[in-house]
Amino acid sequence: MSAPRSTPATSDSNAPQHLPFDPDALRARYRAERDRRIRPEGSGQYQRPVGRFAYYDEDPYAEPLPAREPLHDRVDAVVIGGGFGGLLAGARLRQAGVDSIRVIEKGGDFGGTWYWNRYPGIHCDIESHIYLPLLEEVGYVPKWKYAPGEEIRQHAKAIARTFGLYRDACFQTQVTELRWDDSEFEWLVSTDRDDRIRARYVVTASGTLSQAKLPGIPGIETFEGHTFHTSRWDYTYTGGSADGNLHKLADKRVALIGTGATAIQCVPHLGADAQQLLVFQRTPSSVDVRGNRPTDPDWAASLTPGWQQRRRDNFLSLVTGGPADQDLVDDGWTSSARLHQKLIPTGNHRDLPPEERERAEEFADFRKMTEIRARVDAVVDDPEVAELLKPWYRYMCKRPTFSDSYLQTFNRPNVTLIDTADSHGVEEITRNAVVVGGTAYEVDCIIFSTGFEVGRSGITSGRLPVHGREGITLTEAWQNGPRTLHGFYSHGFPNLFQLGPLQNASAVNYVHVLDEQAVHVAEVVAEARKRGARYVEPTAEAENAWVARIHENAVDVYTFHAECTPGYYNNEGMPRQRGESFADGPVAFHSLLREWRANGGVREVLVDAGKERA
Numbered sequence: 001m002s003a004p005r006s007t008p009a010t011s012d013s014n015a016p017q018h019l020p021f022d023p024d025a026l027r028a029r030y031r032a033e034r035d036r037r038i039r040p041e042g043s044g045q046y047q048r049p050v051g052r053f054a055y056y057d058e059d060p061y062a063e064p065l066p067a068r069e070p071l072h073d074r075v076d077a078v079v080i081g082g083g084f085g086g087l088l089a090g091a092r093l094r095q096a097g098v099d100s101i102r103v104i105e106k107g108g109d110f111g112g113t114w115y116w117n118r119y120p121g122i123h124c125d126i127e128s129h130i131y132l133p134l135l136e137e138v139g140y141v142p143k144w145k146y147a148p149g150e151e152i153r154q155h156a157k158a159i160a161r162t163f164g165l166y167r168d169a170c171f172q173t174q175v176t177e178l179r180w181d182d183s184e185f186e187w188l189v190s191t192d193r194d195d196r197i198r199a200r201y202v203v204t205a206s207g208t209l210s211q212a213k214l215p216g217i218p219g220i221e222t223f224e225g226h227t228f229h230t231s232r233w234d235y236t237y238t239g240g241s242a243d244g245n246l247h248k249l250a251d252k253r254v255a256l257i258g259t260g261a262t263a264i265q266c267v268p269h270l271g272a273d274a275q276q277l278l279v280f281q282r283t284p285s286s287v288d289v290r291g292n293r294p295t296d297p298d299w300a301a302s303l304t305p306g307w308q309q310r311r312r313d314n315f316l317s318l319v320t321g322g323p324a325d326q327d328l329v330d331d332g333w334t335s336s337a338r339l340h341q342k343l344i345p346t347g348n349h350r351d352l353p354p355e356e357r358e359r360a361e362e363f364a365d366f367r368k369m370t371e372i373r374a375r376v377d378a379v380v381d382d383p384e385v386a387e388l389l390k391p392w393y394r395y396m397c398k399r400p401t402f403s404d405s406y407l408q409t410f411n412r413p414n415v416t417l418i419d420t421a422d423s424h425g426v427e428e429i430t431r432n433a434v435v436v437g438g439t440a441y442e443v444d445c446i447i448f449s450t451g452f453e454v455g456r457s458g459i460t461s462g463r464l465p466v467h468g469r470e471g472i473t474l475t476e477a478w479q480n481g482p483r484t485l486h487g488f489y490s491h492g493f494p495n496l497f498q499l500g501p502l503q504n505a506s507a508v509n510y511v512h513v514l515d516e517q518a519v520h521v522a523e524v525v526a527e528a529r530k531r532g533a534r535y536v537e538p539t540a541e542a543e544n545a546w547v548a549r550i551h552e553n554a555v556d557v558y559t560f561h562a563e564c565t566p567g568y569y570n571n572e573g574m575p576r577q578r579g580e581s582f583a584d585g586p587v588a589f590h591s592l593l594r595e596w597r598a599n600g601g602v603r604e605v606l607v608d609a610g611k612e613r614a
Helices: 023-037 051-057 084-095 149-162 261-273 297-301 307-319 337-342 354-379 383-388 510-531 540-552 558-562 586-598 601-605
Strands: 074-080 101-104 175-181 186-191 196-204 226-229 253-257 276-281 415-419 433-436 439-442 445-448 496-498
Touching: 023 354, 051 226, 074 084, 074 186, 084 101, 084 149, 084 196, 084 510, 253 261, 261 276, 276 433, 307 337, 307 510, 307 586, 337 354, 354 383, 383 415, 510 586, 510 601, 586 601
Parallel strands: 074 101, 074 196, 196 496, 226 445, 253 276, 253 445, 276 415
Antiparallel strands: 175 186, 186 196, 433 439
């Protein structure tokens, strides 16, 4: 498979001789490594857990489903999803004066990804003081710079308690349909527990990394040993906890398939406790220094009101290439800020001619990745293993990872790295083995660290049918592509708000973005209630103008992603031709929303008792 080059095809033979890399050689190596891994079926190489794997989608943490009568009541707002997006929507709506808020969540409690993912070693890779939301409102300062999963999950529950979101919550429940009632100006929300709930407003916050996926490996269903997905870690089988001590693996041969961000965290524990650990890798992750440490109590005691917002804004400005007087977070994300714009475009550095900007970004990228590869050599004892662990691609082709123990694990005698690039992944699974390059590796257990479906919530995928005015479905309305105003609401679907990255702006600290979105939704709802509006809905003209602005100003990220090794950032080597993000980046987008609200823009989406929207 060929693709456009992300840089001019001219030679850099006249590049400065002091460079610690050869640009032409790196471009050629990156292209070759990509071509080794490209598969023609793209994302089709994965499957949803069905059949014998259907239990991967079950909840191992909740008590048996409690019996209850179906709900046939009315609330002010339904929030779909109990992760940080749903929690923030509920909290900000509560602050806006909304009384009855029902959060509907598939899991047995709040937490979202931190409820489902409890694998050993799980930590946040964004600094906890800016990642965990509503810290000042809850009155909490995280104990670690990068918090472990259980601390994050407990904070999610604390948010729910602080804002009274447990009161009307429905857990172990999935929304099956949304249908707008034109006569009552409200939504009818149906669930898999026969609920028929009426709500004035609906906010969808079900996330875009919620559905686990499995590789479609021939023979996967014939394996007779034990299997599980990292998002449903089986401690009954492994023993131990998220802190490690997987003592039941002492006599087990364990295969781990996948080496993304989750594997970086759980491999050290598997390597420490399994009799034998076989790590099956298609593409290595870039692994930089983590440097986790406890929060300094003196620093925590010195914090003044507004500290978290200042710290989040400082981080966001830095990682999007903007100005800042100092680097408050000072970590691997802020030190590589210039490189992030290949994934999250911004308006920064547009003063430079395009070719000069691209060349500067590419050379900065080459320097960073050369450092990453040098670290592998410095840490891993076996040169052949070290070579296999080196990432040969641009920095933002894959999510950067950070660890002070992952690479070191491959120095253990019981840990074996098996590279699958030449066979484009694992070839086959038999009743007792994983097959790569014609060699069968017998194992007792297979752990799938193969990630999630990306960018497809129930709403956008159509798995959750949404019927707007006159019964038109969202799928029908979006048959030629998504259509929103600011990414939140769509013409024909009154009082329906969507949280997520679509047609707005994203950032590496995604929870910060979700909070900005939740604040916006809450302020729009507050204004609607204040003015007695019948419903909130953008005009078709406003929607058309926003979609046109998104498309006209879209930055070309296709060229860059087409050169990347396959992964979820580039749709497994088949990048989308057109982006749906606000081209000037999150800082500018958040400013746009604030100005829009301050200048009366909210009135443009309100339909009052005296007007009907065409």
